[in-house]
Amino acid sequence: MTASPSSPARTGALMTLGSMCFAQLGLGLSVGLFDQAGAQGTVWLRLAWAGVLLLALVRPRPSWFTRSGLAACVLLGVVTAAMMTLFVAAVERLPLGTASALEFLGPLTVAVARGRRGGALWPVLAAAGVLLLTEPWHAGADPAGVAFALGAAACWAAYILLTQRVGDEASGIRALAVTLPVAALVTTPFAGPSTAGRLSWQLLLAGLGLAVLLPVLPLVLELLSLRLLTTAAFGTLMALEPAIAVLVGLVLLHEVPGAGAVTGIVLVVAAGVGAERGGARAGVPAPAVEGGPVHPAERREAVR
Numbered sequence: 001m002t003a004s005p006s007s008p009a010r011t012g013a014l015m016t017l018g019s020m021c022f023a024q025l026g027l028g029l030s031v032g033l034f035d036q037a038g039a040q041g042t043v044w045l046r047l048a049w050a051g052v053l054l055l056a057l058v059r060p061r062p063s064w065f066t067r068s069g070l071a072a073c074v075l076l077g078v079v080t081a082a083m084m085t086l087f088v089a090a091v092e093r094l095p096l097g098t099a100s101a102l103e104f105l106g107p108l109t110v111a112v113a114r115g116r117r118g119g120a121l122w123p124v125l126a127a128a129g130v131l132l133l134t135e136p137w138h139a140g141a142d143p144a145g146v147a148f149a150l151g152a153a154a155c156w157a158a159y160i161l162l163t164q165r166v167g168d169e170a171s172g173i174r175a176l177a178v179t180l181p182v183a184a185l186v187t188t189p190f191a192g193p194s195t196a197g198r199l200s201w202q203l204l205l206a207g208l209g210l211a212v213l214l215p216v217l218p219l220v221l222e223l224l225s226l227r228l229l230t231t232a233a234f235g236t237l238m239a240l241e242p243a244i245a246v247l248v249g250l251v252l253l254h255e256v257p258g259a260g261a262v263t264g265i266v267l268v269v270a271a272g273v274g275a276e277r278g279g280a281r282a283g284v285p286a287p288a289v290e291g292g293p294v295h296p297a298e299r300r301e302a303v304r
Contacts (some may be wrong), residue, residue, distance in 0.1 A: 009280035012228030013237060013272070018240045019221035024248055026214025033210070036203055039088045041195030042210075044187045045203070046203060047081065049211035051181035058177035069169030070178065076162040077182025080215070083155035085187060086148045093145030097134035098244055102149035104130050106156030111235035111275075121233075122274040126239030129267030132260045133242040160235055163219075164226040173220055180215065236275035240267040 026046075033042045066071065090099040104127075111123040166175045226234055243265040246257050257265070 008228040009233065012225040012233075012280070013275075015221045015225035016229070016234060016237045017240065019218040019225070019291075020244050022217040022221070023214050024244050026210055026218070027184065028248065029213065030210055033203065033206060037047070037195050037198055037207075038191070038282050039092060040085065040171050040187075041129040041198065042207075043084045043193035044184070044195055045090055045178060045207035046211045046214060047084070047184040047187055047245065048192075049208045050216050051184035053208075053211065053216065054173060055175040058174055060174055060177040064174055065170060065178075069166070069175075072162060072166050072169060073175045073178040074182050076159065076166050076175075077179040079155050079158045079162060079266055080179060081183040082157055083152050083187035084183075084215075085190065086152035086155060088149040090145050090149035090152060093142040094149060095136075095138075098136040099149045099152075101130055101136040102146065103152045103156060104239065104242075105150070106153035107160060107235035107238040109153075109235075110157050111232045113232075114230065114235070115232035122236045122271040124275070125267045126236050126271035129238050129264040129271065130242055133246060133268065134266030151271075157235075160226070160231050163223055163232075165192065167223040167227045173223075174251055175223065176216070176219055180219070183215075230281050233275040233280075237272050240272045243268045 032046070037045055062070065086091050087099065087103055090103070094102075108123055108130075111126070112120060115123060166179070169175065215252070222234075229237075246253050246261050246265060250257060
């Protein structure tokens with residue numbers, strides 16, 4: 001039987017939802033390490049373990065990639081490191097809600113710029129929902145913190161576009177076996193030396209577990225989902241992440257959201273459903289051949 005047209009979009013949306021859930025869980029558990037390794041040190045520790053794990057498990061070979069595909073993997077690693085580092089720097093200077101709202105400008109811009117004609121309603125709903133959830137107007141803004149958050153937003157936009165390209169070029173987690181070691185190397189000069197003296201076996205083991213939750217599982221799921229979804233739909237679905245954070249706080253921390261937060265959740269869920277219904281890519285690239293890169297002739301052009 002032929003799958004319905006909505007199946008790829010639904011599968012991609014579920015993968016995106018799973019990536020956000022793992023990311024929120026990993027982020028929540030990482031907070032406990034901030035006092036031991038520092039915020040930047042915790043990011044570096046997760047990336048270092050993720051890079052080591054994928055290098056050991058995948059053992060990437062240059063013959064698996066085209067030249068442009070390998071360059072995209074390296075660039076994605078640099079962008080991933082910058083995105084995580086800048087966001088942590090913003091959170092150190094701004095309330096989390098303010099930093100999150102500013103960072104979401106990245107995927108929102110992608111959603112608006114790459115969306116189909118007539119589909120601008122979903123990013124607008126998502127933006128309104130995120131603002132109601134995060135309420136950035138309730139706190140003063142540190143100029144440096146705002147600059148870091150906007151830098152993270154720009155990196156997030158580039159991350160979405162690069163992740164889709166990398167997912168089209170390479171099969172499975174092969175691309176991440178290049179991307180994550182590069183990200184770890186980029187962050188090492190900034191956090192590695194200051195964190196090395198604090199390391200203990202307990203901290204190393206905690207970092208290993210957290211690396212699986214964030215970034216390995218979210219990045220794998222996002223890479224696969226962007227093979228099925230348009231970047232516009234993916235960018236809009238990212239608005240669900242603040243809603244997930246609020247719901248996790250309600251269930252685990254008994255933090256009851258106010259009326260504004262509830263309204264925000266309704267708006268971002270509606271935007272997510274709308275993006276999923278029209279978010280399948282027309283002409284999903286064929287999977288990469290095992291043992292080699294995707295030949296350009298084997299790929300179909302993705303319709304924005």
